[in-house]
Amino acid sequence: MNNAIPKWVDIGLIPLLNLLLALLISGLVVAIIGESPIEAVKVMIQGAFGKFGIGYTIYYTTNFIFTGLAVAVAFHARLFNIGGEGQAGLGGVGVALVLLAVPWPHWTIALLVASLAAMVFGAAWAAIPAYLQAKRGSHIVITTIMFNLIGSALINFLLVGPMKAPGMAPETSVFPPEAAIPSLYDMFAVIGVSFDKHSPANISILIALLAAVFVWFLIWKTRIGYAIRAFGHSEDAAVYAGISPVKIIMVAMLISGALAGLMAVNTVQGQARHLVLDSVLGAGFVGIAVALMGRSHPVGVVLAAFLFGILYQGGGELSFAMGIPPEMILVIQALVIMFTGSLENLVRVPVERLFFSLRKGGAA
Amino acid sequence: MSTVTETNQGRAPASAPVPPAIELMGISKAFGPVQANKDISMTVAKGAIHGIVGENGAGKSTLMSILYGFYKADSGSIKINGVPTEITDSHDAIAAGIGMVHQHFMLVENFTVLENVVLGAESGALLKPSLAKARGELKRLAEEYELDVDPDAVIEDISVGFQQRVEILKALYRQAEILILDEPTGVLTPAEADHLFRILRNLKDQGKTIVLITHKLREIMDVTDSVSVMRRGQMTATIETSTTSPADLAEAMVGRRVMLEVNKPPAQVGETVMEIKDLCVKDSFGVERLKSVSMSIKRGEILGIAGVAGNGQSELLEVLGGIHPASGGEILMGGEPIDLSVKANAGHRRERGIAHVPEDRHKRGLVMPFKTWENTALGYHNLPKYSKKFGFADQGAMLDDARGKMERFDIRPPNPQLIASSFSGGNQQKIVLAREIESNPDVLLIGQPTRGVDIGAIEFIHQQIVNLRDQGKAILLVSVELDEIQALSDRILVMFDGRIQGERLPENTDEKELGLLMAGVNPEDQQ
Numbered sequence: 001m002n003n004a005i006p007k008w009v010d011i012g013l014i015p016l017l018n019l020l021l022a023l024l025i026s027g028l029v030v031a032i033i034g035e036s037p038i039e040a041v042k043v044m045i046q047g048a049f050g051k052f053g054i055g056y057t058i059y060y061t062t063n064f065i066f067t068g069l070a071v072a073v074a075f076h077a078r079l080f081n082i083g084g085e086g087q088a089g090l091g092g093v094g095v096a097l098v099l100l101a102v103p104w105p106h107w108t109i110a111l112l113v114a115s116l117a118a119m120v121f122g123a124a125w126a127a128i129p130a131y132l133q134a135k136r137g138s139h140i141v142i143t144t145i146m147f148n149l150i151g152s153a154l155i156n157f158l159l160v161g162p163m164k165a166p167g168m169a170p171e172t173s174v175f176p177p178e179a180a181i182p183s184l185y186d187m188f189a190v191i192g193v194s195f196d197k198h199s200p201a202n203i204s205i206l207i208a209l210l211a212a213v214f215v216w217f218l219i220w221k222t223r224i225g226y227a228i229r230a231f232g233h234s235e236d237a238a239v240y241a242g243i244s245p246v247k248i249i250m251v252a253m254l255i256s257g258a259l260a261g262l263m264a265v266n267t268v269q270g271q272a273r274h275l276v277l278d279s280v281l282g283a284g285f286v287g288i289a290v291a292l293m294g295r296s297h298p299v300g301v302v303l304a305a306f307l308f309g310i311l312y313q314g315g316g317e318l319s320f321a322m323g324i325p326p327e328m329i330l331v332i333q334a335l336v337i338m339f340t341g342s343l344e345n346l347v348r349v350p351v352e353r354l355f356f357s358l359r360k361g362g363a364a
Numbered sequence: 365m366s367t368v369t370e371t372n373q374g375r376a377p378a379s380a381p382v383p384p385a386i387e388l389m390g391i392s393k394a395f396g397p398v399q400a401n402k403d404i405s406m407t408v409a410k411g412a413i414h415g416i417v418g419e420n421g422a423g424k425s426t427l428m429s430i431l432y433g434f435y436k437a438d439s440g441s442i443k444i445n446g447v448p449t450e451i452t453d454s455h456d457a458i459a460a461g462i463g464m465v466h467q468h469f470m471l472v473e474n475f476t477v478l479e480n481v482v483l484g485a486e487s488g489a490l491l492k493p494s495l496a497k498a499r500g501e502l503k504r505l506a507e508e509y510e511l512d513v514d515p516d517a518v519i520e521d522i523s524v525g526f527q528q529r530v531e532i533l534k535a536l537y538r539q540a541e542i543l544i545l546d547e548p549t550g551v552l553t554p555a556e557a558d559h560l561f562r563i564l565r566n567l568k569d570q571g572k573t574i575v576l577i578t579h580k581l582r583e584i585m586d587v588t589d590s591v592s593v594m595r596r597g598q599m600t601a602t603i604e605t606s607t608t609s610p611a612d613l614a615e616a617m618v619g620r621r622v623m624l625e626v627n628k629p630p631a632q633v634g635e636t637v638m639e640i641k642d643l644c645v646k647d648s649f650g651v652e653r654l655k656s657v658s659m660s661i662k663r664g665e666i667l668g669i670a671g672v673a674g675n676g677q678s679e680l681l682e683v684l685g686g687i688h689p690a691s692g693g694e695i696l697m698g699g700e701p702i703d704l705s706v707k708a709n710a711g712h713r714r715e716r717g718i719a720h721v722p723e724d725r726h727k728r729g730l731v732m733p734f735k736t737w738e739n740t741a742l743g744y745h746n747l748p749k750y751s752k753k754f755g756f757a758d759q760g761a762m763l764d765d766a767r768g769k770m771e772r773f774d775i776r777p778p779n780p781q782l783i784a785s786s787f788s789g790g791n792q793q794k795i796v797l798a799r800e801i802e803s804n805p806d807v808l809l810i811g812q813p814t815r816g817v818d819i820g821a822i823e824f825i826h827q828q829i830v831n832l833r834d835q836g837k838a839i840l841l842v843s844v845e846l847d848e849i850q851a852l853s854d855r856i857l858v859m860f861d862g863r864i865q866g867e868r869l870p871e872n873t874d875e876k877e878l879g880l881l882m883a884g885v886n887p888e889d890q891q
């Protein structure tokens with residue numbers, strides 16, 4: 001007796017159909033504003049995969065993997081961490097502090113220290129809402145979203161005050177050159193392949209992929225992952241099993257915050273090389289869509305992050321090349337989120353029905 | 365066993381033949397891949413009490429939900445009093461004279477009886493005339509059918525038995541000629557159940573037709589004229605009750621011969637393992653749920669806790685199992701006190717040799733989306749045998765263990781990769797039982813061991829409990845099924861309103877006396 005639909009339908013076919021539906025409607029919207037949808041798709045694909053675009057696509061993908069994993073880990077404990085934005089921002093503060101405070105001798109050490117600082121700061125920013133949820137029952141959605149605002153205000157304060165570089169702009173000084181981590185251009189140069197020199201993509205993509213592997217082990221292979229999943233599926237059963245809700249909420253949120261914070265290695269250390277205002281640029285929120293679409297599975301998260309990377313970069317190209325307003329990109333993203341998140345059953349239910357009737361026909 | 369297709373024994377009219385009250389023809393209903401009802405035809409004579417029995421998931425509730433308009437059948441048709449009737453929602457059902465009393469009551473807790481009866485059947489924009497009319501009607505119904513309830517009492521203040529009467533009144537107020545009752549006695553004391561059956565007989569005498577869904581065979585034998593047996597979505601037999609026996613019915617339900625008695629050698633009682641002294645528990649609203657309860661449990665005995673649901677038994681289990689903190693009193697295991705502070709949790713109880721089969725396996729005992737091998741480690745996942753270095757789980761060991769448990773407890777299908785929700789109720793319960801029994805506890809707490817479990821598995825589960833007792837373990841059994849308590853227990857405590865109302869030995873008591881204790885009456889006082 002197996003009532004489940006096969007995995008490839010669940011995590012492959014259904015998200016794909018959702019995506020196609022979203023793109024179809026997006027095409028309609030593009031047509032309504034008087035542009036050619038086919039042309040738009042062409043521009044987007046070229047923009048995302050062209051010689052200059054691909055580096056940006058990878059760069060955005062890296063961000064979204066970190067924030068997507070952050071949301072996914074919290075989801076497994078049925079916690080809705082929408083504070084990725086603030087946690088990643090604070091991660092940036094951590095990166096800037098350690099890189100400006102000490103002249104690290106080599107980029108490998110700088111990367112290690114900056115990663116640790118990013119994780120600690122991100123986790124710390126998640127710890128307060130987590131504690132309030134675990135001990136006081138304050139809803140984590142409310143507290144994390146408020147902590148985004150507080151975090152943004154705090155960064156403003158730091159960048160016009162204590163951490164401000166000499167000059168007019170609200171930003172820190174540029175990090176010492178020893179702290180610069182290799183870009184994809186540097187890395188590909190080693191094996192003799194040429195890559196766009198100005199692309200922001202850097203070695204962080206490897207850290208992001210490592211983080212995905214780590215999350216997979218954490219959730220499915222460790223005892224704490226077992227406890228997180230048990231708690232996420234049923235708090236009552238977890239309490240019965242002697243699993244402490246306080247502990248799980250804290251652990252899951254600390255890991256989640258640390259993953260979101262790690263994003264700063266890509267943006268602050270890798271690309272900008274100093275801390276500026278708004279270094280996160282909405283990646284924290286995109287992470288929610290990425291985790292939803294990736295069904296909280298690391299592989300799904302990586303794939304969904306790549307998709308959103310394409311949408312981000314290709315969409316930017318769209319407004320540049322075709323004069324389609326940048327808000328359109330938000331519309332397309334919103335449609336993707338809507339179809340993969342809240343309207344999921346729109347596709348799921350008919351597909352399941354179809355599948356069962358096929359199977360029944362096959363069995364008879 | 366004689367099988368009849370037409371059951372007209374309820375009343376045999378001399379003149380023109382009366383069309384049957386309900387006629388279902390070829391009803392089928394599928395939920396996804398599950399065929400809940402398969403080509404079901406059933407006839408209920410007017411003025412009869414008709415029982416429907418079947419194991420959990422046999423399709424009884426689906427069938428009645430179709431009749432009441434909650435679901436639409438995929439195929440088939442319905443005739444009410446000989447007239448083909450299309451029932452697409454409960455309004456149609458009410459218009460056709462069908463009333464339903466659900467297992468979980470649909471009453472507004474802070475409304476009065478009168479307001480609940482009128483709700484949805486108000487005769488105008490103003491409430492007062494409706495209420496006045498209902499008051500008169502309620503009085504008439506009360507006299508006619510022994511359905512007396514104070515119309516001005518607020519629902520949350522009256523007992524479950526009375527709440528059920530309000531549900532019946534609601535249906536009758538809406539001119540129901542056909543009344544469907546879904547597991548009506550699950551929440552009643554034996555005396556309340558007897559009263560309910562008197563009401564049902566009165567209703568029948570007035571020509572009403574009653575459909576009674578139950579899994580208690582004794583009720584079927586007591587009160588029905590005819591009975592339909594369902595198994596796996598199909599109707600396997602419709603029988604006149606007078607021509608059948610509980611054993612035959614059980615066989616028709618399960619498809620094989622079942623033992624209804626428990627095979628139990630005399631108890632070899634040893635020393636006391638667990639002692640409970642003046643245990644008190646408050647719920648989250650500060651209401652005392654357990655009021656100074658004391659008892660002791662010895663090796664090799666099954667201590668049964670009888671009582672109507674909601675009299676503190678659940679809280680007792682949860683405190684002993686480490687799920688709720690106690691507000692007072694102490695628990696000794698082998699003479700040593702147990703930490704009852706808020707910090708202590710279920711994990712600490714397991715370390716002290718207390719295993720717990722919770723009352724609600726869906727909510728607590730299992731993580732429903734977890735695979736069987738994950739569920740058989742639940743609560744024991746940090747034991748060295750399931751652990752590897754660096755915080756990893758030894759999933760190989762968990763899997764091997766699950767395979768062994770599935771074999772020893774005959775859990776079917778024996779595939780440890782299946783998730784808990786894909787098993788039947790009986791097999792789910794066996795997963796929990798296997799895990800807790802094989803943890804080799806000193807004390808096993810077990811709540812509602814056979815709730816929602818098919819008859820075939822009940823036999824097995826009862827035998828496992830007795831076997832564990834015979835290994836010298838102490839067992840604390842909580843059940844709202846008095847039959848189960850009487851069959852299994854070596855000693856019976858009756859709980860009422862958070863207190864121990866009395867202690868009896870099963871051989872020296874009967875259902876009547878236990879029923880009085882369950883209702884909070886001390887039989888000695890009455891004499």
